[in-house]
Amino acid sequence: MPDNQAVACFFDTNIWLYAFIEAGDGTDETTKSAIARTLIQNSEPVISTQIINEVCVNLLRRANFTEEQISRLIESFYEKYQVIEQTKPVLLLASQLRQRYSLSFWDSTVVAAALSAGGSVLYSEDMQHGLAIEQQLQIRNPFVQRSGESL
Helix, strand or coil, X not given: CCCCCCEEEEECHXXXXXXXXXXXXXXXXXXXXXXXXXXXXXXXXXXXXXXXXXXXXXXXXXXXXXXXXXXXXXXXXXXXXXXXXXXXXXXXXXXXXXXXXXXXHHHHHHHHHHHHCCCCEEECCCCCCCCEECCCEEEECCCECCCCCEC
C-alpha cells in the first residue's frame, strides 16, 4: 500500500485481541474480528510495550497461545511496528492526562503512549468514543455503527 494511503494509528489491547482470537460464527465477535483485522491491515499501527504485555497475557490465558507463539508475536510487533516504550516522560504525561481527563491509570498510559508517538487516532472499545485529547488525538470505537449504536 502506498504511504499516502496508510494512516498511522494506535490500537488498544482489545482491538488486537479481536484481530488475533477467532470468534464463533454469526456473532458480534466475528464482526468485530473482521473490523479489527481490516483496520490494522489498512493502517500503520503504533503499539506500546504496555499493549504488547496485555495482548500476550490475554493470548496465553484466553487463546492458549504457547510461549513459542508469544515469542514470535513479540518479535513480529518489534519488526513490523513502531513500539513506544513506557519511559519516564510517557508516565509523567499519563499522570497529567489523568488529572485533565479523568482517565483510569491504564487508559492514561495508553493515551500518553499514543500522544508520544504523534498519533491522531486511538482505536479502543473501552474508552470514550469521540473524546479529543490535547487537540491532537481522537479516541474512536471502531465498533460503533453510524447510527451510534454498537454492533
